[in-house]
Amino acid sequence: MSGKLLKSAVVVGTASSFAVLGAAADLADASRGRLQAKGPQLLIAGRNVQRARAVAPGDSIERTIVLRVRGRGELRVVALAVKAKRASLLTDRTQGLRLSMVRCSRRWKRRLRAHSYTCRGRRTRLVTRKPVLGRRRLGLRLRRGEKAYLRLTLTLPTRAGNALEGQTSTLVYRFRAVAQATR
Amino acid sequence: MRLSLQKIVLSIAIVGAAAGIAGLGTFATFTSSTSATHTIASGTLSLTAPFSRLGTGASPIAAGDTMQRAIDLSYAGSIAFSTVTLTTSASPSSLLDTDATNGLQMVIDKCSVAWTESGPPYTYTCGGSTSSVLASRALIGTDLALTNLTLTAGATDHLRATITFPSAAGNTFQNQSSTLSYAFTGTQRAGQSQ
Numbered sequence: 001m002s003g004k005l006l007k008s009a010v011v012v013g014t015a016s017s018f019a020v021l022g023a024a025a026d027l028a029d030a031s032r033g034r035l036q037a038k039g040p041q042l043l044i045a046g047r048n049v050q051r052a053r054a055v056a057p058g059d060s061i062e063r064t065i066v067l068r069v070r071g072r073g074e075l076r077v078v079a080l081a082v083k084a085k086r087a088s089l090l091t092d093r094t095q096g097l098r099l100s101m102v103r104c105s106r107r108w109k110r111r112l113r114a115h116s117y118t119c120r121g122r123r124t125r126l127v128t129r130k131p132v133l134g135r136r137r138l139g140l141r142l143r144r145g146e147k148a149y150l151r152l153t154l155t156l157p158t159r160a161g162n163a164l165e166g167q168t169s170t171l172v173y174r175f176r177a178v179a180q181a182t183r
Numbered sequence: 184m185r186l187s188l189q190k191i192v193l194s195i196a197i198v199g200a201a202a203g204i205a206g207l208g209t210f211a212t213f214t215s216s217t218s219a220t221h222t223i224a225s226g227t228l229s230l231t232a233p234f235s236r237l238g239t240g241a242s243p244i245a246a247g248d249t250m251q252r253a254i255d256l257s258y259a260g261s262i263a264f265s266t267v268t269l270t271t272s273a274s275p276s277s278l279l280d281t282d283a284t285n286g287l288q289m290v291i292d293k294c295s296v297a298w299t300e301s302g303p304p305y306t307y308t309c310g311g312s313t314s315s316v317l318a319s320r321a322l323i324g325t326d327l328a329l330t331n332l333t334l335t336a337g338a339t340d341h342l343r344a345t346i347t348f349p350s351a352a353g354n355t356f357q358n359q360s361s362t363l364s365y366a367f368t369g370t371q372r373a374g375q376s377q
Contacts, residue, residue, distance in 0.1 A: 039213030047219050054226030054261035058374020065219060075215065090223055097223065116376040154223065158374065168224040179213035 040073035040144070042177040049152070049173070055090075057160040060153055062116050064108045067140070067148040067175060074180040077140035077148065080126075081174045082133050088167040093131040095160045097169075100153040101127040103140065107149050117151050129155065132171065141180070228260035228336075230267065230369035236305055237344065237365050247350035251306050253298045256332070256367060257339045263372040264334040268326045269317065270366045277359035283321035285352040287361075291317035293331055294341045307343050316342055322363065334369075 045066040052061040069075050082099065084091045091097060106121035127136045132154060140148050152173070156164070234255040241250045258264055271289070273280040279287050295311035314331040332340050344365075348356075 039215060042215040042217045044217040044219050049219050049221035051222045051224070052377045053224050055223055055377060056226055056228075056262045056371045056374065058371075059377050060374065061223065061377045063221065067217070085220060086222075090225055114376050152221075156225065156374075164225050165227045166225060168222065170220055170222045172218050172220050174216055174218040176214060176216040179215070 039179040040069050040071040040075050042075055043068050043070050055156055057156050058158045060155050063152050065150045069142045069144050075142045075177040076180050077138050077175055077177045079135055079176045080138055081135045083172045084169055085172050086170040088169045089164050090167045090169040091133050097132040097154045097156055098129045099132040100129050102151050104149045108151050226261035228262045228371055231257045233257050244348050246348055246352040248348045250346045252344050253307055254342050255339050258336050260336055264369045265372045266370045267329050267332055268368050270325045271323050272364045273361040277361045278356050279359045279361045280323050285349050287322040288319055288347045289322045290319040290345050292343050297341050298343055
């Protein structure tokens, strides 16, 4: 191996190290006098989604959620996991609630005199009428300062029978994100 | 000397590259999650008959006779009703219910207040206003639409069924017997956005 080639290798190797260390330094909590790794954080606006009461078969429950990133860096929202904190027949896979999720490039606009929302931007379907409980893959990229305007729609199928009367479920929507490598 | 320099430079290169790879690996494992909770409760609807004379039979009956029976329908629950239908059936069955022309006929009226009952044999008068719930027709039917009902939770509709044995019924209707069932079914409002 010649000296010239080795020199090139050294430059590439150290440059790569600096780039990564630089990104890591952004994540460090310097105020505490120690190096604490801290990636960009995914935040959700409003941790309690408005409750839905007296739901009947055929009803649609529309709610909006806004995701954003705190800190430097970019996140990829990879999954939505929905679990039942309080389960009931409403979360039954066959007769129970179905979940859809759509992203709008702009803030969702609520229709007058209705609990429904319209998108005046570009729409992207993320989940389409799946049983509400479970883990769904998403592919949302969120840069610093960017927001993801999501609309969740829960539908109780018209075939839901009398057994689903007077039931209550509390759902937990958990979005999971991974940090994207700095370019 | 030249060989030693090469070795040192090579070592630095390997360390640098290793640090880079380690850094990338660590960075890639950073994750973040956030969650929100949401409570959903389904509603109820309940249709009951707190008062009913429909179970009271009539025997013997002759062509031209009428029988009046009252029933109250009460609505409850958190979901509004859109319709109430009536399905009638007979078991055991006879010519009284299978002959749609000369067999038993039924009409249902509603009174704005409770019917005033006299008898037996039962007859009813209305101290308020009356309206038609089901026009005259053959007694047996499926999912017959009832009209002019209140359908509001907490309300009660006061109904009177008048069953007529047509005077045109011939001798073949003698000594027949049917046991009738009346099933009132309430249906929820149409689906809506919540």
